[in-house]
Amino acid sequence: MEITAVVPCYNEQEALGLFYEELNRVTAEMRDCEFEILFVNDGSKDRTLELMKELAEKDGRVKYISFSRNFGKEAAIYAGLEHASGDLVAIMDADLQDPPRLLPEMYRAVTEEGYDSVATRRVTRKGEPPIRSFFARMFYRLMNKMCKTEVVDGARDFRLMTRPFVDSLLSMKEYNRFSKGLFGWVGFRTKWIEFENVERVAGETKWSFWKLLLYAIDGMVAFSTMPLSVAALIGILMCVIAAISIIFIIVRQLCFGGSAFGWPSMVCIMIFIGGVQLLCMGIMGQYLAKTYLEVKNRPIYICKETNIEE
Template sequence: MRLLSVIVPCYNEEENIADFYNEVLKNEAYFKGHDVDFEFIYVNDGSKDKTVEKVKELAAKDERVHLINFSRNFGKEPAMYAGLEKSKGDYVAIMDCDLQDPPALLPQMYEAIVNEGYDSVATRRVDRKGEPPIRSFFARMFYRLINKVSKTEIVDGARDYRLMTRQFVNAILSMKEYNRFSKGIFGWVGFKNKWIEFENIERMKGETKWSFWKLFVYALDGIVAFSTVPLAFASLIGVLFCVLAFFFIIFTIVRKSLYGDPTSGWPSLVCIILLVSGVQLFCIGIVGQYLSKTYLEVKKRPLYIVKEEI
């Protein structure tokens, strides 16, 4: 019998643990008919509620339920990586616990891998119903921007919800970088991929853990991880301002020589200094982002620390 590993990153999801488990098991008859069994890998990312207790209750009833309990909150990316490392399945699915990733799609995704020869079947939302308009706007702008500056295709509305073959999972695990952006990593490794679209589903219970600021930082990580264009942009701005400064110097010298105009105008000079200083700090900030990521990589700290494993 083949095995399907379902990886479930969790952070303060006590209300959704059992509901998610029950929804996935609605597909059990289909997978049993195809000689496939489940294993559930719940990865608790430092939850402050009763998430761990709820998972342990499930594990006591079903030996297919496993728990990886982090020592603190490390983030969703390390949680997904930990689940991939611990998974033993011939096929591996990553799903959110809040049921925004519909488990009913699993049979269709499995069919695409087994019968159509795909290595990975991913999902994307075709709308952003229920999201604040300003958040949806910036999300769309992010996908447009990153696809212009990066050679790795990152699909608008892409979810982390996908079903993968073991070969695909092993390719992901071979990328041991500390600063992880899985949406880019999934695209970078290649293989044959299929996209399934669905309408946005609002979370069943609880509140989202992704604030606007967290999403902004995550987007910034994605751009830095999969493009060096910002560094080239900073260099281009530096060259541009050098050229402008050279022409202004020539202009000032010529005007003084021909017309004897005094080089006055300290308010405009102050404005120019402030503008150039701001641009310099902006470019230094871009370089600083890449330097900080390099700093974190070379320290070789573990992605996560496990406190308890069941």
């Protein structure tokens, strides 16, 4: 049985060699499997592509795809799945935060226990800033309340999948991709393996707090329409409050007189209502923007060069 390891890379020159050595050590123990190692260069600006080519020259199992620019990890995952030739496909990061040592256990779960997918999740966030860990947990809680598709807390993109599972992912051609949600949406029988957080073996993380926040917003918009419902409810609530306030002011004016004045408070109310309106427009704008990108029907990625024979 052949396993394709899809490895998205962005500026991973420090970690790539170490990852290859560790993966080689693990694959040598799995003698009943053949391996294809598929690196996807997501527009790296360092020597990542050069190192991929060097590895490909000395190891025939190594394949690479290089993008014309940085399209993002989601596009890199899709490209890897699209070009993977193995009966089973594994997605893993090059920084060794996805431990290759788990592959034998994942392989047994698929071949012996009958699972369609084996996924991994971190049970600790050791080494992460506390504020980042807090917001990550809040994101998963919010996602699971908003979405019908379960998104497991601490889930990694590291998983081993059967060919039908991979084909189901490839059948979804959407431009705005959120893999953690797509994995759950397609269904199939999935086993979860837990492990403690592993820090990067080399280099620096490419995911800043701001990038993670935008990624979280993308996930919410991609898998839930609840923000639109919330915006509508806020609008209704504000209309009710405004109507009650108008009635109150009219009654007080008729009963006591001179109570319709107070421009500072009126300005504050107008600013508040204006802010709520802008918030609701912003929510609707997010959905409109995603729709706009989808109808353009642009390719998810553009391949500049590869050593994969078509």
